[in-house]
Amino acid sequence: MVLKVWIGLCLLLTLTTAVAFVPLGSANLPIAIAIAIAKALLVLWFFMELKGSAGLVRAFAAAGFLWLLILLALTWADYSQRSDVRVPVTTISPRTP
Amino acid sequence: MTDETASPAPGYQYADAAQASEVSTLGMWTFLATEVLFFGALVAGYFSYRIWYSDEWIAAAAHTKVILGTANTAVLLTSSGCMAMAVWSQDAKAKRATSLWLAATAILGLLFIAIKSYEYFLEWKEHLVPALDFDPSRYGGVTELFFTWYFCATGLHALHLLIGIGFVVFAAIGIARDRLPAGMSVRILGLYWHFVDIVWIFLFPLIYLTGRNG
Numbered sequence: 001m002v003l004k005v006w007i008g009l010c011l012l013l014t015l016t017t018a019v020a021f022v023p024l025g026s027a028n029l030p031i032a033i034a035i036a037i038a039k040a041l042l043v044l045w046f047f048m049e050l051k052g053s054a055g056l057v058r059a060f061a062a063a064g065f066l067w068l069l070i071l072l073a074l075t076w077a078d079y080s081q082r083s084d085v086r087v088p089v090t091t092i093s094p095r096t097p
Numbered sequence: 098m099t100d101e102t103a104s105p106a107p108g109y110q111y112a113d114a115a116q117a118s119e120v121s122t123l124g125m126w127t128f129l130a131t132e133v134l135f136f137g138a139l140v141a142g143y144f145s146y147r148i149w150y151s152d153e154w155i156a157a158a159a160h161t162k163v164i165l166g167t168a169n170t171a172v173l174l175t176s177s178g179c180m181a182m183a184v185w186s187q188d189a190k191a192k193r194a195t196s197l198w199l200a201a202t203a204i205l206g207l208l209f210i211a212i213k214s215y216e217y218f219l220e221w222k223e224h225l226v227p228a229l230d231f232d233p234s235r236y237g238g239v240t241e242l243f244f245t246w247y248f249c250a251t252g253l254h255a256l257h258l259l260i261g262i263g264f265v266v267f268a269a270i271g272i273a274r275d276r277l278p279a280g281m282s283v284r285i286l287g288l289y290w291h292f293v294d295i296v297w298i299f300l301f302p303l304i305y306l307t308g309r310n311g
Binding site (some may be wrong): 002003005006009010013016017020021022023024028029032033035036039040043044046047048049053054056057060061063064065067068071072075076079080 | 119122123126127129130131132133134137138140141144145148149163167170171174175177178180181182184185284287288291292294295298299301302303306307309310
């Protein structure tokens with residue numbers, strides 16, 4: 001089981017790296033995120049044993065990600081409405097001589 | 098979810114060893130939920146900057162070392178496989194194998210840190226380290242912002258990994274000497290290790306696979 005999951009993870013890693021070099025415009029990011037989610041689910045389900053876990057453990061595991069979705073959704077809801085607020089692009093590091 | 102490394106007599110607050118194991122599993126998942134939000138805030142920051150600065154942000158990410166980053170991802174995924182084998186060996190009551198798989202996990206963790214350090218060294222040589230050695234005549238402000246985020250994210254991840262390596266080495270030695278401290282469990286340690294792996298699974302495309310075409 002461990003070997004199969006590890007091979008699956010390596011194949012997904014190869015796939016995501018290869019796809020990143022193909023110009024797909026705005027589709028590159030969603031594809032990379034989708035493959036990352038697939039890898040994370042493999043680790044969660046098999047390596048972290050959610051497959052054989054009780055419902056309570058699965059609920060605890062899901063809770064963190066549910067709150068993360070709320071965090072991301074509300075952050076986007078805010079910043080997507082702030083088109084005119086852009087931090088001035090200047091450097092803060094001292095100039096090297 | 099019984100764990101034979103748990104001491105035969107669990108603490109008086111537990112009904113039996115199985116309940117003690119279940120409680121510690123839930124405790125680790127609760128901690129990991131807070132960690133999801135801890136690293137989640139960094140990811141939210143990444144997306145905010147990426148939406149604001151779009152092309153400049155993507156161009157900044159292209160300064161990272163994609164070959165080293167990909168190699169490191171493979172190293173970390175393999176270390177997770179070794180950790181899963183350690184838990185599996187423990188369930189099979191093979192103490193020596195458990196200890197050796199844990200040692201392999203720790204060695205791969207150290208290899209990850211070594212490659213990451215080399216990357217930091219290369220970035221230092223290229224004057225890409227904000228506040229310490231950053232060359233504004235070569236790179237723009239968005240690149241500085243990206244690398245500030247990059248060093249925060251990868252630095253915090255590396256710190257988590259170093260803490261994990263410490264515990265894994267401790268457990269490997271403890272099992273080899275047949276003296277694993279009561280309450281310490283390879284299974285719970287595995288949950289933490291795999292979580293640190295998951296964090297990297299998401300950091301990897303955001304950092305290294307961005308700006309590789311066009």
